[in-house]
Amino acid sequence: MAENAPSWIDWLNLGMTTLIGALGVYVAVQLGRSADQLGKNGLVVASATFLLDDSPQRRQAGVQIVTWLQDSKVELPQWEQDLVARIASQSNAEAPTRAKAVAATSPAPQPAPPPDQPPFQSPEPIAAPPAPPPAAAPNPRATTGQIVADQLFRTIGGTVPRLFIQIADPAQRDGAEALRAAVGEQRLRGQLVIVPGIQAVSNPPAQIELRFLKAADQDEAGTLAGLLDRLLGQHVKLLDLSARYETKANVKARTYELWFPHDQVIAAEPVAQ
Numbered sequence: 001m002a003e004n005a006p007s008w009i010d011w012l013n014l015g016m017t018t019l020i021g022a023l024g025v026y027v028a029v030q031l032g033r034s035a036d037q038l039g040k041n042g043l044v045v046a047s048a049t050f051l052l053d054d055s056p057q058r059r060q061a062g063v064q065i066v067t068w069l070q071d072s073k074v075e076l077p078q079w080e081q082d083l084v085a086r087i088a089s090q091s092n093a094e095a096p097t098r099a100k101a102v103a104a105t106s107p108a109p110q111p112a113p114p115p116d117q118p119p120f121q122s123p124e125p126i127a128a129p130p131a132p133p134p135a136a137a138p139n140p141r142a143t144t145g146q147i148v149a150d151q152l153f154r155t156i157g158g159t160v161p162r163l164f165i166q167i168a169d170p171a172q173r174d175g176a177e178a179l180r181a182a183v184g185e186q187r188l189r190g191q192l193v194i195v196p197g198i199q200a201v202s203n204p205p206a207q208i209e210l211r212f213l214k215a216a217d218q219d220e221a222g223t224l225a226g227l228l229d230r231l232l233g234q235h236v237k238l239l240d241l242s243a244r245y246e247t248k249a250n251v252k253a254r255t256y257e258l259w260f261p262h263d264q265v266i267a268a269e270p271v272a273q
Contacts, residue, residue, distance in 0.1 A: 040074050048083055056144040063151045070155055078190075084152055085160060085192040089184050090145065091153035092197040095164035096213070096251045097241070153196060158252035161188045161220065163195045168204035168262045175266030182231055182268040188220055204261045209237045211257040213245040224256060231268050 043065050050062030066084060069076060076084070153162075163183055167176050180195045187193070210228060212221035221238060228236045236258070245251040260266060 040069070043069060044074075044076060044080055048080055051083065051087060051148070059144055059148050063148055063155070066152065067155045070159070081160075082192055084156060085194050086184075087149055088152040088156060089192075089194050089196065090149040092146065093150055093153050095166065095199060095257050096248075096255060097211070097245065097257060098164070098166070098199060098201065153194065156194075158254060160191050161193045161224065161254045161256065162252075163193055163224070164255075164257045165195060165198050166201045166204070166257060166259045167198060167266075168201060168260055168264070170200070172260060172264065172266050173198055175268070176260070179231060179266055179268040183227075186227055188223060193224070201259070205259050206261055207237055208232070208234070208261065208264065209239045209257075209259045211239045211241050211259065213241050213251050213255050213257075214253045215240075215242040215246060217254055217256070218242075220254065221256060228258065232266070233269050 047062045047065035047069065050058040050065065053059055053062070066076075165176050165180055167173060176198045180198060183193050184195050185192070210221060210225045212218060218240065225236050225238045
């Protein structure tokens with residue numbers, strides 16, 4: 001063997017060094033992935049904790065964390081999805097195709113001026129009327145809760161089914177609220193259906209209509225229509241508006257609108273899951 005030629009021991013040392021180096025890289029990568037997953041899991045738990053907190057600042061922080069997780073394509077566990085959906089259902093967001101709301105009744109008549117009276121001199125000074133009680137301060141929790149619900153509603157738009165209920169008459173509101181609660185317990189593709197506040201419209205259709213706005217949502221819209229058929233005990237017409245709204249960026253996927261005609265009685269029947 002040549003004097004400077006590497007021996008089998010040298011080759012063995014080189015192989016062991018290479019193997020140990022590769023193993024170290026593998027362990028480092030796995031630790032990095034584990035740390036990343038632990039970090040995301042920690043953010044999921046933190047977002048839920050903040051959203052359920054009474055502090056407005058913490059609730060806003062929860063919204064920001066959920067928004068970041070959504071933008072980062074992090075899949076939330078089912079319990080977190082349900083929590084976000086239930087909070088977002090408290091939103092009063094308007095439907096993307098909503099018509100102008102029913103106008104309020106005519107303004108209240110102005111009080112008539114008092115009739116002319118002869119001047120009167122009081123023998124004693126008249127006491128000043130008592131000061132009116134101070135106006136009640138707005139409820140910061142209610143305000144914050146509405147803001148949080150609206151923000152979450154927008155954040156998860158397009159990734160979950162959302163149903164807007166449109167009524168034509170004030171008398172329909174109680175029935176629509178009962179229907180809203182019933183639909184909010186149902187799932188499409190394993191996700192709760194989000195139903196924001198009931199909305200009044202001035203141009204209702206002649207019959208009950210379920211409208212879908214994106215062509216890809218046709219199958220899910222059919223499933224939702226079948227669910228509404230069972231809840232309402234009558235047929236719900238399915239209307240495709242994708243030709244009008246397919247290319248509109250402000251109209252999110254999986255957005256549906258349920259429109260009721262005038263004088264329609266709304267009564268929700270229980271439906272088994």
